[in-house]
Amino acid sequence: MPELKTYDLFLSHAWRYNDDYYRLEKMLKEAPLFKWRNYSVPMHDPLIDPSTPTGKTKLTELLNRQVRPANCVIILGGMYAAYSEWIIKEIKLAQDLKKPIVGIYPWGQQNIPVAIQNAANELVRWNTSSIISAIRRNSL
Numbered sequence: 001m002p003e004l005k006t007y008d009l010f011l012s013h014a015w016r017y018n019d020d021y022y023r024l025e026k027m028l029k030e031a032p033l034f035k036w037r038n039y040s041v042p043m044h045d046p047l048i049d050p051s052t053p054t055g056k057t058k059l060t061e062l063l064n065r066q067v068r069p070a071n072c073v074i075i076l077g078g079m080y081a082a083y084s085e086w087i088i089k090e091i092k093l094a095q096d097l098k099k100p101i102v103g104i105y106p107w108g109q110q111n112i113p114v115a116i117q118n119a120a121n122e123l124v125r126w127n128t129s130s131i132i133s134a135i136r137r138n139s140l
Helices: 019-030 053-067 079-083 085-096 114-119 128-138
Strands: 006-011 035-038 072-076 101-104 122-124
Touching: 006 019, 006 128, 019 072, 019 128, 053 085, 072 085, 072 128, 085 101, 085 114, 101 114, 101 128, 122 128
Parallel strands: 006 035, 006 072, 072 101, 101 122
Antiparallel strands: none
16 A cells, blocks of 8 residues: 655644634544644644734744645634634735645534635535545645
């Protein structure tokens, strides 16, 4: 059997609303025949204080370093994303770096923020096989 491709992924996350992030991370880790590396930094490992001007600049630079090597950017589509300055920055970085974006509808919901709808190369429901198939189809 040939070697599986390892997908370098950046998973969007809002530090205040991180349950979906950890649920997605667990789904991807447990998925059979799927190898990936996580280039995002979740709440338990914050890089800097984003509430200061210096911190915002530094965090933007660090996000750039995280998104740059990614084959694909995964944006979780909770409605909090519509109000998150950082998720909008992640989308903009992905677009500037020409990275494909896969948007994921929140579990059991029909709506996703317009910014994610407009930015995503593909939108999928909260389902392991749908998410992995979209990653495979869209990754660089």
